[in-house]
């Protein structure tokens with residue numbers, strides 16, 4: 619069933635919002651927005667979530683023929699791989715994840731040659747061509763579960779070194795980072811000193827941190843988890859104040875789902891510029907002109923799909 623959101627953010631003019639709703643009906647489209655998107659995009663979307671939550675939503679939307687995936691390149695690619703009969707559109711062609719670009723097919727092949735019997739686990743924050751080389755994918759929500767499920771004590775893991783480190787701590791396995799220094803530039807900017815200052819101001823606050831942050835941030839955290847897990851934790855907790863260590867866009871969802879609670883960003887400028895590229899006008903143009911279509915060569919998509927489906931079988 620296609621869902622029409624009732625809440626239109628002040629950031630989108632009524633006229634533009636109506637045009638988008640009209641086009642959505644005509645094209646049998648749904649709009650999916652990542653938790654890090656601008657608030658006005660989240661309010662326009664049918665669903666907001668992390669990349670795999672959104673791809674799963676897309677798979678269950680039987681009536682939809684077209685998916686506007688408001689996020690960055692690798693996420694729209696995953697949606698397309700998992701929904702091969704649907705048109706998947708990325709509103710901004712230049713919305714690319716710098717961390718995903720840090721890993722190349724050559725690096726994976728070289729690592730496989732060097733460690734022939736070691737399985738390759740790739741974070742979903744990778745391009746389709748890389749996923750096609752992996753044994754299995756994982757998200758930040760299920761990485762520990764995926765690595766634990768493998769019958770191997772040493773694992774090649776990419777591209778986020780911080781997530782690899784966190785998973786190694788949790789599983790006791792040896793994770794070889796691939797590349798050796800992959801990172802998310804936005805999560806790298808969080809510093810524990812700034813959290814300490816906030817903790818002095820709000821001593822009862824719980825600190826919620828994404829595993830893409832550095833170890834010093836993980837050590838200061840009360841809870842470490844993916845964006846979806848951070849949202850669930852905040853909702854279920856009796857605590858009223860939180861300091862949040864992930865991209866700024868998540869605050870909109872947290873505040874909307876928990877109006878009686880207060881959230882402070884652990885670092886004010888934790889903004890992923892790529893996640894913030896898409897505007898309501900881009901959504902409108904994407905629907906109207908059907909751009910930019912995600913088109914992955916069939917053989918690559920098929921192999922990447924296997925890596926993603928293996929992950930779903932575990933998680």
Ligand code: SF4
Nearest residue numbers: 715716717802804890
């Ligand atoms: S927040 Fe980090 S991992 Fe996510 S899209 Fe931006 S750069 Fe990539």
